Amino acid sequence: MTIPQQQTGGMPHERYRAFPPIDLPDRTWPSKVITEAPRWLSTDLRDGNQALIDPMSPARKMKMFELLVKMGYKEIEVGFPAASETDFSFVRQLIEGDHVPDDVTISVLTQAREDLIERSVQSLVGVPRANIHLYNAVAPLFRRVVFRASKDEIKDIAVRGTQLVMKHVENLLDTTVIGYEYSPEIFTSTELPFSLEVCEAVSDVWQPEDGREIILNLPATVESATPNVYADQIEWFSRQLTRRENTVISLHPHNDRGTAVAATELAMMAGADRVEGCLFGHGERTGNVCLVTLGMNLFSQGVDPMINFGDIDEIRRTVEYCTQLPVHPRHPYAGDLVYTAFSGSHQDAIKKGLEDLERQAAEQGIPVGQIAWEAPYLPIDPKDVGRTYEAVIRVNSQSGKGGVAYVLKAEHKLDLPRRAQIEFSRVIQQHTDAEGGEVTPADIWSIFRGEYLDRETPLKLNSVHTSSAAGEKDALTVNVYVDGEIRTLEGTGNGPIAAFVSAINELPNDFDVRVLDYAEHALSSGGDALAAAYVECAVGDEILWGVGVDANIVTASLKAVISAVNRRA
Ligand SMILES: CC(=O)SCCNC(=O)CCNC(=O)[C@H](O)C(C)(C)COP(=O)(O)OP(=O)(O)OC[C@H]1O[C@@H](n2cnc3c(N)ncnc32)[C@H](O)[C@@H]1OP(=O)(O)O
Ligand SMILES: CC(C)C(=O)C(=O)O
Numbered sequence: 001m002t003i004p005q006q007q008t009g010g011m012p013h014e015r016y017r018a019f020p021p022i023d024l025p026d027r028t029w030p031s032k033v034i035t036e037a038p039r040w041l042s043t044d045l046r047d048g049n050q051a052l053i054d055p056m057s058p059a060r061k062m063k064m065f066e067l068l069v070k071m072g073y074k075e076i077e078v079g080f081p082a083a084s085e086t087d088f089s090f091v092r093q094l095i096e097g098d099h100v101p102d103d104v105t106i107s108v109l110t111q112a113r114e115d116l117i118e119r120s121v122q123s124l125v126g127v128p129r130a131n132i133h134l135y136n137a138v139a140p141l142f143r144r145v146v147f148r149a150s151k152d153e154i155k156d157i158a159v160r161g162t163q164l165v166m167k168h169v170e171n172l173l174d175t176t177v178i179g180y181e182y183s184p185e186i187f188t189s190t191e192l193p194f195s196l197e198v199c200e201a202v203s204d205v206w207q208p209e210d211g212r213e214i215i216l217n218l219p220a221t222v223e224s225a226t227p228n229v230y231a232d233q234i235e236w237f238s239r240q241l242t243r244r245e246n247t248v249i250s251l252h253p254h255n256d257r258g259t260a261v262a263a264t265e266l267a268m269m270a271g272a273d274r275v276e277g278c279l280f281g282h283g284e285r286t287g288n289v290c291l292v293t294l295g296m297n298l299f300s301q302g303v304d305p306m307i308n309f310g311d312i313d314e315i316r317r318t319v320e321y322c323t324q325l326p327v328h329p330r331h332p333y334a335g336d337l338v339y340t341a342f343s344g345s346h347q348d349a350i351k352k353g354l355e356d357l358e359r360q361a362a363e364q365g366i367p368v369g370q371i372a373w374e375a376p377y378l379p380i381d382p383k384d385v386g387r388t389y390e391a392v393i394r395v396n397s398q399s400g401k402g403g404v405a406y407v408l409k410a411e412h413k414l415d416l417p418r419r420a421q422i423e424f425s426r427v428i429q430q431h432t433d434a435e436g437g438e439v440t441p442a443d444i445w446s447i448f449r450g451e452y453l454d455r456e457t458p459l460k461l462n463s464v465h466t467s468s469a470a471g472e473k474d475a476l477t478v479n480v481y482v483d484g485e486i487r488t489l490e491g492t493g494n495g496p497i498a499a500f501v502s503a504i505n506e507l508p509n510d511f512d513v514r515v516l517d518y519a520e521h522a523l524s525s526g527g528d529a530l531a532a533a534y535v536e537c538a539v540g541d542e543i544l545w546g547v548g549v550d551a552n553i554v555t556a557s558l559k560a561v562i563s564a565v566n567r568r569a
């Protein structure tokens with residue numbers, strides 16, 4: 001057999017260069033395990049907002065702020081107040097309206113320019129605690145193209161900016177505790193020793209000590225390497241840095257390569273203390289790292305994210321309202337389809353998994369919600385984020401018996417025997433092949449009723465008169481409509497079903513019925529309980545299942561026999 005040879009994609013890949021590896025042979029992060037949540041900072045109102053087609057109105061910003069507070073974020077970057085009157089007045093609105101809880105620190109971003117720093121500081125008057133966040137780009141490309149400045153001049157922008165922050169916050173210090181964050185923008189594309197040199201110089205100015213931390217935020221402003229490179233950069237930086245005990249190393253990953261979550265997690269393993277990101281990965285270009293995915297990834301590993309994602313749909317709806325952008329239906333943990341299985345083998349495994357959890361819970365006498373989660377294809381229990389199981393299993397042309405059976409059991413308590421499941425799933429398959437698309441639970445129920453419960457010809461049970469033991473045998477008298485005409489039938493047999501079958505086999509219609517299998521179960525408990533009966537019959541040369549539901553189990557069984565007969569082609 002010849003293996004087909006791949007052809008060149010024909011694109012100009014030679015214009016791009018691989019990112020060189022970091023020389024760190026004794027790296028320790030690959031064998032670390034994340035055991036606690038980092039300090040989180042939400043930049044939804046800054047980096048997220050600056051990248052929206054339609055930046056948030058004050059009302060939308062307030063909704064976002066309230067959501068972030070409610071979820072548990074304690075550090076929130078609320079804007080770039082020197083950028084616009086809208087941003088400035090939103091910060092004022094938060095402070096003057098007393099919207100910032102005591103345990104929440106807001107921060108504002110500024111370039112290292114005195115007028116902008118001064119304006120940013122003014123925006124914070126009256127808040128008990130806030131962080132000023134200053135940035136300047138330090139990477140070679142930016143030094144050459146944007147700033148046209150030498151390394152020393154770039155370092156000087158950072159140093160001077162820090163001095164200016166300290167100068168301008170002087171007047172606030174009586175009423176406000178001011179913290180400081182510095183970002184060497186484009187950290188990941190900058191020579192590590194130079195980033196370190198700039199950060200050390202900034203720290204020399206700020207003078208961190210016990211009770212006076214500095215946040216050094218090391219952004220992947222444009223993600224340009226594999227996640228392991230970011231981890232190496234963070235481990236290298238963290239090891240070299242002086243005053244490490246009073247420095248918070250913060251990550252600010254963007255998602256240009258689609259690997260921001262992975263890069264963040266590896267960089268956390270490499271020693272970072274803090275993570276900046278946005279809900280659902282909003283932010284410039286492909287966005288900032290997604291705080292929902294990061295938090296829920298921790299949760300799914302048994303680590304408390306220190307954020308409440310318990311009503312994921314409400315969080316998603318609020319973010320969609322604020323950003324006016326939709327969350328993808330397959331977004332991890334939150335998308336419409338992420339706890340949904342369409343394909344047959346997945347549905348089968350999920351159904352068995354959920355039943356197994358219920359069995360374990362019953363055995364241990366505790367609610368399912370207290371059992372350690374382990375279910376095929378479902379990394380977390382959808383109920384933990386406020387979803388229900390109803391939406392888990394959905395049926396289309398790729399679905400098998402398990403999904404259909406699951407819907408009938410979950411929605412109508414009908415627990416079909418295995419071969420009946422196979423038979424009914426073929427009925428559904430005919431429907432999906434003919435119509436295409438998804439079959440909703442309502443469709444499934446209507447098809448099921450039409451197929452098994454609602455057919456009334458040629459037979460329809462009118463009433464069961466007697467069912468009594470007659471010696472070894474059961475005797476039965478029933479009134480049945482046969483082709484619309486009422487008839488009283490009598491029969492005997494080993495049990496009421498056999499008696500009924502012998503009676504209908506006496507009819508001139510030549511039904512030729514034999515019972516092959518039988519199952520029954522209660523549908524509900526209590527005085528008005530219903531029972532379901534399933535009978536597999538040979539009717540002439542066809543093998544057919546019938547289903548009957550009734551308050552009386554004997555009547556349910558007879559209805560099931562009639563159901564099978566009426567389904568005969
Ligand atoms: C990676 C990030 O997300 S960084 C945050 C980016 N966010 C934003 O920029 C949103 C808000 N910004 C704005 O609205 C505007 O940029 C403003 C109002 C702050 C400033 O606007 P302008 O004064 O028109 O300047 P502009 O934004 O074009 O800045 C370019 C100038 O600032 C300099 N500059 C850029 N960044 C910085 C910085 N961090 N520190 C100091 N100077 C800087 C540039 O070198 C350039 O200088 P030049 O004019 O001498 O060539
Ligand atoms: C301002 C900085 C932290 C930034 O947003 C980035 O580098 O992406």
Ligand SMILES: [Mg+2]
Nearest residue numbers: 047221252284
């Ligand atoms: Mg950013």
